[in-house]
């Protein structure tokens with residue numbers, strides 16, 4: 001058994017245990033394997049172990065991998081910070097974008113996606129840790145951004161994504177994730193049809209699952225410590 005194969009099994013066991021502890025159906029939690037900074041070969045290995053959904057942060061690196069692995073027909077999720085001049089490449093190569101935090105970016109993605117393909121599935125990234133983390137919309141700006149993203153023709157708003165500040169404090173992490181869950185619930189009460197909470201990574205997926213995560217984004221626990229450039233650029 002390769003390391004990636006064994007690691008995938010271990011992560012799935014953690015997801016299962018956390019789901020049972022939370023009284024949730026484990027089938028409601030999807031594992032996104034974050035392959036940023038790892039070569040296409042590592043993705044192939046994970047795919048041969050049955051993993052179908054992969055997350056990437058850097059557009060250039062991702063487009064190369066997506067293209068060279070096209071034969072595998074994987075589902076690719078863009079989870080990194082997104083600049084306007086990269087929206088076309090992302091709209092072309094990805095099925096999902098988790099990191100929407102501006103109306104302009106969402107508009108450009110919708111326009112670039114066009115009507116001839118299935119809509120791009122998107123989440124709005126919410127900043128739950130205040131100024132200490134960059135990226136993500138502030139809670140008070142979420143309702144209006146959500147309304148305008150939901151109105152775009154070629155994207156489907158699925159839910160919210162968040163990256164709380166790293167912490168060993170389970171109670172703090174749960175409060176952060178609970179904030180994201182409540183914000184999604186408020187949008188649903190306002191009439192939006194959202195089913196996704198993208199939250200939880202290698203170090204905090206249990207806390208996220210306790211608070212309702214439906215997609216956990218896991219890199220290090222599957223592939224190991226990131227090599228080279230990507231290592232210092234986790235977010």
Ligand SMILES: *Cc1c(COP(=O)(O)O)cnc(C)c1O
Nearest residue numbers: 034079201202217218219220234
């Ligand atoms: C890198 C990254 C992850 C994975 O983080 P790990 O700690 O390696 O599991 C998840 N989400 C985002 C947005 C990332 O940038």
